[in-house]
Amino acid sequence: MEKREDKQEEEQEQVVNPWEVTAKDGGKIDYDKLIDKFGCQRLEEPLVDRVQRLTGRPAHVFLRRGVFFAHRDFDEILNGYEKGKKFYLYTGRGPSSEALHLGHLVPFMFTKYLQDAFKVPLVIQLTDDEKCMWKNLSVEECQRLARENAKDIIACGFDITKTFIFSDFDYVGGSFYKNMVRIAKCVTYNKVGFLWSPFSLFSTSEFPFAVVQAAPSFPSSFPHLFSGKDDLRCLIPCAIDQDPYFRMTRDVAPRLGYHKPSLIESSFFPALQGETGKMSASDPNSAIYVTDSAKVIKNKINKYAFSGGQDSIEKHRELGANLEVDIPVKYLSFFLEDDAELEHIKTEYGAGRMLTGEVKKRLADVLTELVDRHRAARAAVTEEMVDAFMAVRPLPNMFD
Amino acid sequence: MEKREDKQEEEQEQVVNPWEVTAKDGGKIDYDKLIDKFGCQRLEEPLVDRVQRLTGRPAHVFLRRGVFFAHRDFDEILNGYEKGKKFYLYTGRGPSSEALHLGHLVPFMFTKYLQDAFKVPLVIQLTDDEKCMWKNLSVEECQRLARENAKDIIACGFDITKTFIFSDFDYVGGSFYKNMVRIAKCVTYNKVGFLWSPFSLFSTSEFPFAVVQAAPSFPSSFPHLFSGKDDLRCLIPCAIDQDPYFRMTRDVAPRLGYHKPSLIESSFFPALQGETGKMSASDPNSAIYVTDSAKVIKNKINKYAFSGGQDSIEKHRELGANLEVDIPVKYLSFFLEDDAELEHIKTEYGAGRMLTGEVKKRLADVLTELVDRHRAARAAVTEEMVDAFMAVRPLPNMFD
Numbered sequence: 001m002e003k004r005e006d007k008q009e010e011e012q013e014q015v016v017n018p019w020e021v022t023a024k025d026g027g028k029i030d031y032d033k034l035i036d037k038f039g040c041q042r043l044e045e046p047l048v049d050r051v052q053r054l055t056g057r058p059a060h061v062f063l064r065r066g067v068f069f070a071h072r073d074f075d076e077i078l079n080g081y082e083k084g085k086k087f088y089l090y091t092g093r094g095p096s097s098e099a100l101h102l103g104h105l106v107p108f109m110f111t112k113y114l115q116d117a118f119k120v121p122l123v124i125q126l127t128d129d130e131k132c133m134w135k136n137l138s139v140e141e142c143q144r145l146a147r148e149n150a151k152d153i154i155a156c157g158f159d160i161t162k163t164f165i166f167s168d169f170d171y172v173g174g175s176f177y178k179n180m181v182r183i184a185k186c187v188t189y190n191k192v193g194f195l196w197s198p199f200s201l202f203s204t205s206e207f208p209f210a211v212v213q214a215a216p217s218f219p220s221s222f223p224h225l226f227s228g229k230d231d232l233r234c235l236i237p238c239a240i241d242q243d244p245y246f247r248m249t250r251d252v253a254p255r256l257g258y259h260k261p262s263l264i265e266s267s268f269f270p271a272l273q274g275e276t277g278k279m280s281a282s283d284p285n286s287a288i289y290v291t292d293s294a295k296v297i298k299n300k301i302n303k304y305a306f307s308g309g310q311d312s313i314e315k316h317r318e319l320g321a322n323l324e325v326d327i328p329v330k331y332l333s334f335f336l337e338d339d340a341e342l343e344h345i346k347t348e349y350g351a352g353r354m355l356t357g358e359v360k361k362r363l364a365d366v367l368t369e370l371v372d373r374h375r376a377a378r379a380a381v382t383e384e385m386v387d388a389f390m391a392v393r394p395l396p397n398m399f400d
Numbered sequence: 401m402e403k404r405e406d407k408q409e410e411e412q413e414q415v416v417n418p419w420e421v422t423a424k425d426g427g428k429i430d431y432d433k434l435i436d437k438f439g440c441q442r443l444e445e446p447l448v449d450r451v452q453r454l455t456g457r458p459a460h461v462f463l464r465r466g467v468f469f470a471h472r473d474f475d476e477i478l479n480g481y482e483k484g485k486k487f488y489l490y491t492g493r494g495p496s497s498e499a500l501h502l503g504h505l506v507p508f509m510f511t512k513y514l515q516d517a518f519k520v521p522l523v524i525q526l527t528d529d530e531k532c533m534w535k536n537l538s539v540e541e542c543q544r545l546a547r548e549n550a551k552d553i554i555a556c557g558f559d560i561t562k563t564f565i566f567s568d569f570d571y572v573g574g575s576f577y578k579n580m581v582r583i584a585k586c587v588t589y590n591k592v593g594f595l596w597s598p599f600s601l602f603s604t605s606e607f608p609f610a611v612v613q614a615a616p617s618f619p620s621s622f623p624h625l626f627s628g629k630d631d632l633r634c635l636i637p638c639a640i641d642q643d644p645y646f647r648m649t650r651d652v653a654p655r656l657g658y659h660k661p662s663l664i665e666s667s668f669f670p671a672l673q674g675e676t677g678k679m680s681a682s683d684p685n686s687a688i689y690v691t692d693s694a695k696v697i698k699n700k701i702n703k704y705a706f707s708g709g710q711d712s713i714e715k716h717r718e719l720g721a722n723l724e725v726d727i728p729v730k731y732l733s734f735f736l737e738d739d740a741e742l743e744h745i746k747t748e749y750g751a752g753r754m755l756t757g758e759v760k761k762r763l764a765d766v767l768t769e770l771v772d773r774h775r776a777a778r779a780a781v782t783e784e785m786v787d788a789f790m791a792v793r794p795l796p797n798m799f800d
Contacts, residue, residue, distance in 0.1 A: 130582050139578045169581075173573020178539045181529050181569070184608070208584070208608045 016241050019185040023266060028275045031069060031240075031267055038243050040070045040265060047071070050078055055117035061337055062110045062266065070240055077235050083119065086399045087233040088226070089114055090216045092125035092262070093153070095145040096135050100152045101287035102367070103269030105374070106334070108156045110266070111237050112178045121162045121225060121398035125216050129168040130209040131389065133262060143169055150386050152290060155377035158389075162398045164225060165389045167226075168212055175223045179215045179256075180208075186252040187211070213242075214249040217261035218330055224394050234261040239268060274306035290375060301360050301367070303327065309349075309356035320352035328356070328363045336366050416641050422627035428675045431469060431619075431640075431667055438643050440470045440665060445470075450478055454727035455517035461737055462510045462666065470640055472650065473662040477635050481518065484709065486799045488626070489514055490616045490661070493553070495545040496535050500552045501687035502767070503669030505774070506734070510636050511668070517770045521562045521625060521798035522743040524553060529568040530609040544570055546697060550786050551667050552690060555777035562798045564625060565789045568612055575623045579615040579656075580608075587611070614649040618663035624792050634661040639668060662712075670730055674706035680760040694768040697731060701760050701767070709749075709756035721759075728759045735767050 014024040016034055023029045034360055035042055043066075048059050059150030062068050077087050093104065115122050126149060128142035137145070146167045153165065172180070186209075217234050219226035236246060243265060248259040271286040285304050288297055310316035323329050323346055336342050345362065348354035353375050403434055414424040423429045435442055443466070448459050451533065462468050477487050491511050493504065515522050526549060528542035537545070546567040572580070587610075617634050619626035626632055636646060644664060650660040671686040685704050688697055708726030710716035723729050723746055736742050745762065748754035 129577070132581055133585050139582060169578055170574070172577050174570070177572050177577075179531070180540060181532055185533050395570055 006176045016189065017244050018241055021241055023276055024043060029268065034240060035070050038070075038074050038193055038240070038247070040240075040243060040263065041074075041263050043069050043071045043074065043264070047075060047078070051117070052080060054081060057117055060110060060113040060117075062106065062113075062334070065333055066267075067106065067112060067334060068237070068264050068266045070263075070265040072246070072265075073260060074235070074262050076314055077233055077262045082360070085108065085233070086118055086120050086234050087118070087124040087262075088219065090125070090234050090236050091122070091238060092127060092213070092216070093151040094127045094131050095142060095148055096131045096137070098148050099289045100149065100293045102288060102331075102335075102370075105152075105156065105290065106216070106266060106269050107237055107239065108153055109272075112156050112158055114235070114264075115159060115162060116238060119162075119400065121395055122158065122164070123216055123222060123225070124150075124158075124163065124165040125213070126150065126165065126167045126394060127209070127213065129172065129212065132169075133209070139169060143167055147386055150389065151378055151381040152374070154381045154385060154389055155374055157377070160385075160389055163389060164393075164395065165386075166391070166392075170390070171392070172212065176215050176221045179218055179221045180211045181213070181251050182213045182256055183214050183249070184208075186255050187248060210245055210248060213245050214252065217246070217249045217253070217259045218256065220258075224392050228367070230258065233259045235264060236261050237264050240265040241268070260393060269334065269378060270306040270327060272300060272306065274325060274327055275330070290371055290378070292371060294372075297367050297371065298364045301364050302357075305331070305360060307356045307360075309359075317352045321349045321354075321356065323350050326359075328359045332359070332366065333365055335370055336362075349383075417644050418641055421501045421641055422754040423676055429438070429668065434640060435470050438470075438640070438664065440472050440640075440643060441474075443469055443471045443474065443664070447475060447478070447750070450671050454481060456477060459519055460510060460517075462506065462513075462734070464739075465733055466667075467506065467734060468510060468637070468664050468666045468749070470665040471663055472646070472665075473660060474635070474664050477633055477662045480633060480796065485633070486520050487518070487635050487662075488520055488619065489522040490525070490636050491638060492527060492613070493549055494527045494531050495542060495549040496531045496537070498545060498548050499689045499691045500549065501689045502731075502735075503687060503772075505552075505556065505690065506666060506669050507637055507639065508553055512556050512558055514635070514637060514645060514664075515559060515562060519562075519800065521623070521795055522558065522564070523616055523622060524550075524565040525613070526550065526556075526565065526567045527609070528612065529572065529612065532569075533609070539550055543567055549640070550772075550789065551778055551781040554781045554785060554789055555774055557777070560693055560785075560789055562795060563789060564622065564793075564795065565786075566792075567790070570790070571613065571792070576615050576621045579618050579621045582656055583614050583649070583652050584611045585606075586655050587648060610645055610648060613645050614652065617646070617649045617653070618656065618658045620658075624794050625798070630658065633659045635664065636661050637664050638666070640665040642669070669734065670727060672700060672704040672706065672727060674725060675730070688767055688771070690771055690778070692771060694764075694772075697767050697771065698764045701764050705731070705760060705763070707756045707760075710752075713755065716755065717752045721749045721754075721756065723750050724757075728756070728763045731763055732759070732766065735770055736762075 014029060014033065015022045016029065021029070023211070048063050051063065052059050058064075078085065089111055091107055093303065111122060114120070122181075126146040128146040128181045131137060131145070132142040137209050146169075180325055188300050219229050219232040219234070238246075243263065246261060253260040273286060274290070285300060290302060292300070306325065306327040308322035308324065308329070310319050324351075329346060330351065332342055332345060345354065345359060349359050411650040414429060414433065415422045416429065419428070436445065443463075446638070448463050451463065452459050458464075480487065489511055491507055526546040529538060531545070532539050532542040546569075550565050583639060615621045617636065619629050619632040619634070638646075643663065646661060646663055652659040672688070673686060685700060688700060692700070706725065707725040708722035708729070710719050710721070721729075727750075729746060729749065732742055732745060745754065746758060749759050
């Protein structure tokens with residue numbers, strides 16, 4: 001019996017890894033605890049200020065509002081940059097569905113800002129191989145989805161002279177495959193000796209793909225881009241659930257003669273139903289998709305967005321909204337760029353002078369504008385542009 | 401205690417798989433038991449006769465003397481061939497050492513015969529990736545060894561218009577990688593459901609390479625050779641310890657729309673010290689290498705080749721040699737092509753009229769001639785020839 005209770009206690013703890021994100025007791029993810037557990041660093045204000053100073057432009061909303069809240073050695077990237085040393089960005093996506101939702105756009109919007117601000121090259125991995133393995137999808141369907149997703153990614157505005165997008169199915173091989181085996185070799189030696197605890201996170205079947213995801217962290221995986229630049233640092237913007245992959249990668253890096261990749265890590269974009277809810281691909285009402293019409297967006301927000309407002313107008317006027325759990329306010333803090341207006345809404349809504357309906361209406365407008373803009377940009381992405389972004393080619397001006 | 405005894409009993413059973421070959425109780429490998437356990441078929445005389453009839457040439461020594469003693473669906477290959485349907489051959493080597501020994505040559509000598517007799521294309525996989533993973537060797541060293549081994553393989557006389565040799569490090573990618581993931585997907589689904597018992601043979605870390613070795617069994621892994629020929633059958637000559645890899649492959653094949661690859665399987669080439677001994681890369685005296693001089697060959701045979709002769713000449717004249725355990729006779733049965741002479745030696749030696757020294761001398765002559773011939777052929781293999789065999793190219797006359 002005691003054992004059983006132990007197990008229950010364990011199960012109530014929050015679980016965050018590449019395959020599962022579950023808060024404790026149905027509550028919110030405790031990001032402070034996560035930083036402690038993972039051993040990454042909090043992204044504090046002085047670092048944000050430094051980014052502004054070094055790039056000569058205001059920090060992105062996601063940076064100044066703490067959406068990207070943790071990092072590993074991001075300061076080392078900045079130290080190098082200050083001395084004139086460029087780096088490259090690496091991010092990715094598992095193409096398992098045709099339509100992206102807003103949460104999917106977050107890392108790409110932020111990566112576009114980093115590319116523009118630091119003027120650095122970017123590699124984007126589409127892990128169609130892993131999705132093929134774990135979803136009931138054929139190779140061909142995964143490659144089709146990868147191309148469709150590439151259109152959404154390109155629509156975020158990446159610079160074609162600095163960006164290489166690749167599908168694993170197309171690109172794995174050559175130098176990239178050699179790095180996969182080199183990485184696998186390090187990991188296995190660790191595993192056999194039980195020297196390396198983070199590895200225990202990877203199951204038998206995940207193992208090959210952990211290595212596929214690690215390989216782009218090393219410049220030699222891209223000989224057409226970074227030949228002779230083994231000293232180049234890599235910065236990976238990602239959600240914090242990907243941290244275990246890159247802990248493994250950072251452990252391996254020095255043994256293969258590379259810098260450890262740096263990370264800049266975001267919290268999770270919450271479901272409409274609240275931060276305890278999971279955005280589920282099987283429940284289209286848990287998220288706003290970039291394909292949703294203005295009407296659908298308005299309906300989803302009105303019907304499903306969890307409100308921190310009170311049950312009756314009287315009570316709301318008296319107590320105000322609970323901003324901590326309010327999804328419209330949370331979503332606005334991601335996508336309403338005007339700091340003053342956001343503060344105004346929070347003050348008025350928190351004090352009960354503004355009603356949930358008004359906040360939801362403002363959110364619907366903001367998201368409709370965002371989604372319309374994205375959709376127009378995506379419609380302009382041709383098959384030729386996808387081919388151009390995905391061509392294995394040198395990028396002679398990538399550091400300009 | 402009882403448990404312990406059980407374990408000992410288990411340990412005494414023979415173990416044959418791609419990673420271990422151990423006879424029961426230090427005796428000989430029981431090939432009949434192996435056929436039963438693996439579920440493959442014995443290669444009987446009628447099948448050998450049929451090969452002779454279909455190819456219009458005498459069966460290879462290895463075939464008529466039972467070195468290749470087992471098969472899976474070899475008869476289906478012949479059924480198709482009889483109706484004018486060609487197939488392709490697939491074999492390979494893990495390049496872990498520079499100098500090959502006679503045992504390494506056996507599958508290649510036999511494959512060359514099959515290519516010549518059936519006039520079919522051949523793909524030869526050099527698994528430098530697997531060797532890099534499991535031996536203390538760098539990627540570069542494994543690729544160097546792969547090229548060196550390719551020279552020995554080319555020296556066996558393969559037809560460049562019908563043969564594609566590839567290093568995994570160079571070739572894995574594209575269609576080949578897609579097939580790897582397709583295969584992995586089938587295997588994993590089986591594994592999860594515990595439906596598929598042979599999988600249990602593959603440990604966590606072997607898993608990716610089982611898939612790398614399976615992929616060449618499907619024609620679509622070679623689009624430059626077999627585009628639009630998904631219906632082409634594959635015949636794999638190999639030692640029987642590789643059977644578990646291809647049981648897995650055969651299980652997966654129909655689910656991916658391919659024929660199950662057929663196998664033709666050999667017994668193990670014994671160590672000089674006897675069939676109970678293991679040919680060990682760490683003991684150069686356990687094998688004859690293709691780099692050994694006439695003098696070294698003579699000395700190794702005289703000093704180490706396990707004799708079935710009696711302790712004294714008197715006893716030998718009286719009892720004769722025990723041919724069952726005699727290594728010189730065993731080696732002659734592999735490499736002395738003249739059936740009449742071999743029979744004569746066995747009769748005379750078995751009756752005690754011929755002495756061990758005489759048999760060993762004949763063996764030294766046979767092997768010296770073989771090794772000299774190989775060495776001369778290898779010396780004629782240029783780097784350009786290696787490049788030509790390993791070029792990813794169509795083979796327009798491969799079925800002529």
